[in-house]
Amino acid sequence: MxxxxxxxxxxxxxxxxxxxxxxxxxxxxxxxxxxxxxxxxxxxxxxxxxxxxxxxxxxxxxxxxxxxxxxxxxxxxxxxxxxxxxxxxxxxxxxxxxxxxxxxxxxxxxxxxxxxxxxxxxxxxxxxxxxxxxxxMIRREEAVRAEFVDDLLRGDADVSRMVERAELFGIDLGKPHHVALVAPRDPDGDVARAATVLERAVVDRFGDREVLVAMKDGRVVVLVPSAATPAGAAARGAHIGELLQQDLRRLRVAGRWRVVAGRAFPGVWGVPRSYEEAREALSLADRLDSDDDVVHARDLLVYRVLGRDQAAIVDLVRDVLGPLEQVRGGAQVLLETLQAYFDAGDVATEAARRLHVSVRTVTYRLARVAQLTGYSASRADQRFALQTAVLGARLLEWPTRPLPADP
Structure with a gap:
C-alpha cells in the first residue's frame, strides 16, 4: 500500500x-x-x-x-x-x-x-x-430487464438463448406459467406505484423464484408459475387474478384496477401464449364494457373465436339481428332483453328482475324478436344462432356502432 x-x-x-x-x-x-x-x-x-x-x-x-x-x-x-x-x-x-x-x-x-x-x-x-x-447499475439493469421482458412476451426465436437469459432471472421456462395483466380503470392510475407494490406482494406470496413483475404498455405484467395456484383454478388462470386484485385492495393502491390472467402453458412459447391470451381478454373486456375487476380469460374464449372471423360474424349479426332496427327507437332495447334472458339461463322471471321490468314485458319483447327475425329464443335449433348473434353484436358494439361495410 x-x-x-x-x-x-x-x-x-x-x-x-x-x-x-x-x-x-x-x-x-x-x-x-x-x-x-x-x-x-x-x-x-x-x-x-x-x-x-x-x-x-x-x-x-x-x-x-x-x-x-x-x-x-x-x-x-x-x-x-x-x-x-x-x-x-x-x-x-x-x-x-x-x-x-x-x-x-x-x-x-x-x-x-x-x-x-x-x-x-x-x-x-x-x-x-x-x-x-x-x-x-440500476439503469443498466432496468434496460436489460425491459429487453428481456419484451423478448420473453414476444417469444424470441432464439430458444436456447432465451432459456439461458430466463435462468438469470430465476425462471425455468420448462415449467408452465401464468401471465397476468393489471390495467388501471381510472385515467390517473399510477402504474409505477402498482408495479412496486405488487412486486413486493408477489415475492411475499410466491417467493423470489419463477416470478417476474414489470411494466409494459401502461400495464403491470405479472409472471407466476402455475404450481403456485390450486389445481382447479390453475387451468383457468382465475386464482392468480383474484389474488392480485386482493393485494391491490389490501395494500390500498389508489384507483380502480382490472386484472386479467391468461391460462398457464409450458415451454418457451407458453409465456407469450399466456400473455397474448391475457392481452386479448383485456381488450375484449374493455370493448364489451365489462364491469368486472377480475376477468377470466377462459370466459371470453367464445368472443375470441367469434372475433377471428369478423366477416362471418358481421354477416350473422346483420342477417339475424338486423330486422330489430325496424322497431321504433332502434334495436337496443330488444337486444338488451335478449342478453338478459340468456344471462339468466333462459328464465324470464330472472331476466325481468335484472331489467327492472315485468315478466309480461320480457315475454312480449321475446315474441317481438321472434316475429321480426324469425328466430325464437325458446326453440333449441334457433336459440344457438340467436345467442351467437347477440355475442357478436356485443363484440362489434352494435347497434351503438354501425356494422362494418362489406369488403
Whole structure:
C-alpha cells in the first residue's frame, strides 16, 4: 500500500515505517467485513492529515470517489463502505506511531481537526461515487430487464438463448406459467406505484423464484408459475387474478384496477401464449364494457373465436339481428332483453328482475324478436344462432356502432 504522505512539518519526525497503515486497513476491513483495497486512496490522506495537517487536493478526492464506485460495483452497500472509513479513521488515530505524536495540545487539536475534515470530505465523495454507480447499475439493469421482458412476451426465436437469459432471472421456462395483466380503470392510475407494490406482494406470496413483475404498455405484467395456484383454478388462470386484485385492495393502491390472467402453458412459447391470451381478454373486456375487476380469460374464449372471423360474424349479426332496427327507437332495447334472458339461463322471471321490468314485458319483447327475425329464443335449433348473434353484436358494439361495410 502506498501511503502518499506529503511534506514533513518542522520539528516532527516521519514515521519509521508505514506498515502500521496496512495494519489499520486490515483491522478495519475485518471488523466491517469490507474489502481492504477500498481504503487504498483514503488511508494515506488520513495519515497525511494527522501527521502534516494537509487537506486533500481535488484529484485525490476524485480517487476516493472512484473507490465509492468500486464499492457499489462489488456489491458493498453504502452504509458498510462508510462504516469501513469511520472504523479506519479512529483506528488510525489510536495507532499513530509514538514518534509522530506530540505533547503540544494545540498541535494535537489541529491534527484532530485535520483528520475530521479529511474524514468528512472523503465520506462525502465516497457516498457520492457509490450513488452514481448505483444509479448507473440500476439503469443498466432496468434496460436489460425491459429487453428481456419484451423478448420473453414476444417469444424470441432464439430458444436456447432465451432459456439461458430466463435462468438469470430465476425462471425455468420448462415449467408452465401464468401471465397476468393489471390495467388501471381510472385515467390517473399510477402504474409505477402498482408495479412496486405488487412486486413486493408477489415475492411475499410466491417467493423470489419463477416470478417476474414489470411494466409494459401502461400495464403491470405479472409472471407466476402455475404450481403456485390450486389445481382447479390453475387451468383457468382465475386464482392468480383474484389474488392480485386482493393485494391491490389490501395494500390500498389508489384507483380502480382490472386484472386479467391468461391460462398457464409450458415451454418457451407458453409465456407469450399466456400473455397474448391475457392481452386479448383485456381488450375484449374493455370493448364489451365489462364491469368486472377480475376477468377470466377462459370466459371470453367464445368472443375470441367469434372475433377471428369478423366477416362471418358481421354477416350473422346483420342477417339475424338486423330486422330489430325496424322497431321504433332502434334495436337496443330488444337486444338488451335478449342478453338478459340468456344471462339468466333462459328464465324470464330472472331476466325481468335484472331489467327492472315485468315478466309480461320480457315475454312480449321475446315474441317481438321472434316475429321480426324469425328466430325464437325458446326453440333449441334457433336459440344457438340467436345467442351467437347477440355475442357478436356485443363484440362489434352494435347497434351503438354501425356494422362494418362489406369488403
Amino acid at each position: 502506498s501511503p502518499g504522505v506529503g511534506r514533513r512539518r518542522p520539528g516532527r519526525a516521519a514515521p519509521p515505517s508505514e506498515d502500521w497503515l496496512a495494519s489499520v486497513g486490515a483491522s478495519a476491513a475485518a471488523a466491517t467485513r469490507a474489502p481492504a483495497d477500498l481504503l487504498d486512496e483514503y488511508l494515506p490522506l488520513l495519515a497525511d492529515a494527522a501527521i502534516h495537517g494537509r487537506r486533500p487536493e481535488t484529484w485525490e478526492l476524485d480517487a476516493v470517489r472512484e473507490q465509492g464506485r468500486r464499492a457499489a460495483a462489488q456489491g458493498v452497500g453504502a452504509r458498510r463502505a462508510v462504516d469501513l472509513y469511520l472504523s479506519a479513521a479512529w483506528r488510525l488515530w489510536r495507532q499513530l506511531p509514538v514518534v509522530v505524536r506530540s505533547s503540544d495540545a494545540e498541535e494535537v487539536r489541529a491534527a484532530a481537526e485535520a483528520v475530521l475534515r479529511v474524514l468528512d470530505d472523503a465520506v462525502g465523495v465516497l457516498v457520492d461515487g457509490h450513488q452514481v454507480e448505483r444509479r448507473e
